[in-house]
Amino acid sequence: MEETWNTDTVVADSNTTTATVALPTSSRLKTFSADAVTITVRGRLGSHIDLKTLPSGSKLARARMAVTRRGRDDAGNWHDASTSWYTVKMWGQLAENAAQSLQKGQPVIVTGRLEVNEWSNPQSGSRGTELVITATTIGHDLGYGTAAYSRPVKEPATR
Numbered sequence: 001m002e003e004t005w006n007t008d009t010v011v012a013d014s015n016t017t018t019a020t021v022a023l024p025t026s027s028r029l030k031t032f033s034a035d036a037v038t039i040t041v042r043g044r045l046g047s048h049i050d051l052k053t054l055p056s057g058s059k060l061a062r063a064r065m066a067v068t069r070r071g072r073d074d075a076g077n078w079h080d081a082s083t084s085w086y087t088v089k090m091w092g093q094l095a096e097n098a099a100q101s102l103q104k105g106q107p108v109i110v111t112g113r114l115e116v117n118e119w120s121n122p123q124s125g126s127r128g129t130e131l132v133i134t135a136t137t138i139g140h141d142l143g144y145g146t147a148a149y150s151r152p153v154k155e156p157a158t159r
Contacts, residue, residue: 040111041086041133042141043067049090051099061095063088063102065110065133087132088112097152098138107141 047064054060065088069081088110090098102108112135120127140147 036113038111038136039114039133040109041065041067042107042109042143043086044107045102045104046085048104049099049102051095059092059095061090061099063090063098065108084131086110087130088135088138089132090135090138093152094135094138098135100152101147102138102140107144108138109141110135111137 043065045063046066049061049063051059051061065086066083067086068083070078071081072078110133112133115132115134117130117132118127119130
């Protein structure tokens, strides 16, 4: 029986190159909404938001988000601990609004479904894990500044 392979493009972060990875379709997991883990994360955008229109007409945006833990030492001084990186995916109107409103470096709060994607490249032998949040909500973290809200203007439907 011959295996079918799909190729996916994986980007670890904005400082690395893009790698095309071939995965056997039989190794893909099917997830169900009952299995979804919903999380809320505070951090900073580590990349510009990349907004694309798919051939179906759907809007998809992707961005990288850095979450750095902070803590105090015995003397009471603040120190940065490890940084976790997430890929944030946004769909539809949320994707368009985020692309117009948010910029690299800004503090944000994201709520969405967490996925952990493991990947490997048989040619190089490299393996990795990508944390992906499919956002249901994203916005400025108002603990660090102010923001002004405006509704997007929808174009009238054409007949």
